[in-house]
Amino acid sequence: MTPRTVHLTVNGAPHAVTVEPRRTLTDVLREDLGLTGTHIGCEHGVCGACTVLWDGQPVRSCLLFAIQLDGAALTTVEGLSDGERLHPIQEAFWATHGLQCGFCTPGILLTAKALLDDNPSPDETEIREAIGGNLCRCTGYHFIVQAIVAAARRRTST
Amino acid sequence: MKPAPFEYADPHTVEEAVTLLAAHGDDAKVLAGGQSLVPMLALRLARPSIVVDVNRVAGLDSITPSGTGVAVGALVRQRTLERWAADRLPLLTAALRHVGHAPIRTRGTVAGSVAHADPASELPALLLCLDGVVVAQSRRSTRTIAAAEFFQGPLMTALAPDELVTETRWKLPAAHAGWGFREMARRHGDFALVGVAVVLTLARGAVADARIALFGAAATPVRAGAAEQALRGQPPSESALAEAARLATTGLETVSDLHAPAAYRASVARTLTARALADAAARAKDAP
Numbered sequence A: 001m002t003p004r005t006v007h008l009t010v011n012g013a014p015h016a017v018t019v020e021p022r023r024t025l026t027d028v029l030r031e032d033l034g035l036t037g038t039h040i041g042c043e044h045g046v047c048g049a050c051t052v053l054w055d056g057q058p059v060r061s062c063l064l065f066a067i068q069l070d071g072a073a074l075t076t077v078e079g080l081s082d083g084e085r086l087h088p089i090q091e092a093f094w095a096t097h098g099l100q101c102g103f104c105t106p107g108i109l110l111t112a113k114a115l116l117d118d119n120p121s122p123d124e125t126e127i128r129e130a131i132g133g134n135l136c137r138c139t140g141y142h143f144i145v146q147a148i149v150a151a152a153r154r155r156t157s158t
Numbered sequence B: 001m002k003p004a005p006f007e008y009a010d011p012h013t014v015e016e017a018v019t020l021l022a023a024h025g026d027d028a029k030v031l032a033g034g035q036s037l038v039p040m041l042a043l044r045l046a047r048p049s050i051v052v053d054v055n056r057v058a059g060l061d062s063i064t065p066s067g068t069g070v071a072v073g074a075l076v077r078q079r080t081l082e083r084w085a086a087d088r089l090p091l092l093t094a095a096l097r098h099v100g101h102a103p104i105r106t107r108g109t110v111a112g113s114v115a116h117a118d119p120a121s122e123l124p125a126l127l128l129c130l131d132g133v134v135v136a137q138s139r140r141s142t143r144t145i146a147a148a149e150f151f152q153g154p155l156m157t158a159l160a161p162d163e164l165v166t167e168t169r170w171k172l173p174a175a176h177a178g179w180g181f182r183e184m185a186r187r188h189g190d191f192a193l194v195g196v197a198v199v200l201t202l203a204r205g206a207v208a209d210a211r212i213a214l215f216g217a218a219a220t221p222v223r224a225g226a227a228e229q230a231l232r233g234q235p236p237s238e239s240a241l242a243e244a245a246r247l248a249t250t251g252l253e254t255v256s257d258l259h260a261p262a263a264y265r266a267s268v269a270r271t272l273t274a275r276a277l278a279d280a281a282a283r284a285k286d287a288p
Helices: A025-032 A088-095 A105-118 A124-130 A141-157 B014-027 B037-042 B078-085 B090-096 B102-107 B110-116 B122-129 B225-231 B238-249 B262-283
Strands: A004-010 A013-019 A051-054 A057-060 A073-075 B007-009 B028-031 B050-053 B063-065 B069-073 B133-137 B142-146 B151-153 B164-171 B178-184 B194-203 B206-215
Touching: A013 A025, A051 A105, A057 A105, A057 B102, A088 A105, A088 A141, A105 A124, A105 A141, A105 B102, A124 A141, B014 B028, B014 B050, B014 B164, B028 B037, B063 B078, B069 B110, B078 B090, B078 B102, B078 B110, B090 B122, B090 B178, B090 B194, B110 B122, B110 B133, B110 B164, B122 B164, B122 B194, B122 B206, B178 B262, B194 B262, B206 B225, B206 B238, B206 B262, B225 B238, B238 B262
Parallel strands: A004 A073, B007 B050, B028 B050
Antiparallel strands: A004 A013, A051 A057, A051 A073, B063 B069, B069 B164, B133 B142, B133 B164, B178 B194, B194 B206
């Protein structure tokens, strides 16, 4: 009902948006800021497609209201690459075919980034546990896990 | 899948929060981590006229150990407690790893899960197992509610509409106690079909104290009093543990739903209880 203006930093860029309380962060990212890389799957916290990073930690953007986030620093999938240069995790997904239709990919990339920032060389069990909350309906989990293994290797070897 | 319109308030003190709750009563919903409330809003299973977001309330985010227990502020995230408890209260860490997934636990709060009181949730059963209490504050009073009295039914608790949970307090088992945690879910991170948490204390080769709490089995988390009593004084033999598992699930009013009929839940509960008791007995160190 009563709208409020909130200030967000998304991928390093400051934004001011005026939002009604019930608007989710996902909707504000997509509709107000035009950052449509954050996908909407289930819209009730089950599928993980809308995962973004808040202060580096993975969160479901469909379970946050934008009005709560005044002062927050967020990373969306658009913030991973450096212009045309893919982030090492994206590059690993590209190289190992870690995606099919790509719908779940933004959420998985950010979940993987949070995992590798916290644990630079996870084993396969840890990887599977970390992405357990991200549904891939193409069911390409095997290549996704391989992509994260490859990304971890690239990171630790550089 | 969009919530109905609501007003929004983000108080900065407990006093402001409970004043809002006193003014709006049943029309208000407290928003902490939002990992249960926001889906309910999206599905319009909850339609509060005002959401009181307590995330900016100061002083509710600390974990404070005392001699025999630990006080967990209402805004402590599940992920934070999961990490804190890893070498202090591994039973809690084991259980927390079954709560949703890492991104859910990053945001979800310990107190929020307790106050939400989903009968299939891990944390309410853990609070019951560890003889915990809930601290509830309103403009009228501050009171403590034992876990045994707190959970009254599915999503129903002893909290009044004007009360805010400010803290949960957990008793630490003795250092030599053993623990067990077993859960069955269709997929990891889903709500449990049924699960069980166990703490066993041994002395001179026999069970000195047993605590068994089941979740997902009935309308609330339940302590298996008869089984706990039967174990006391017994050596933790396979037959004694099997008998305790039988007693723990005898008379249990298991629920039937889309995922599992009541008889199946009861059967799984018995098997998991026996396994959790065996895990706990193996981990327990004998005290003289």
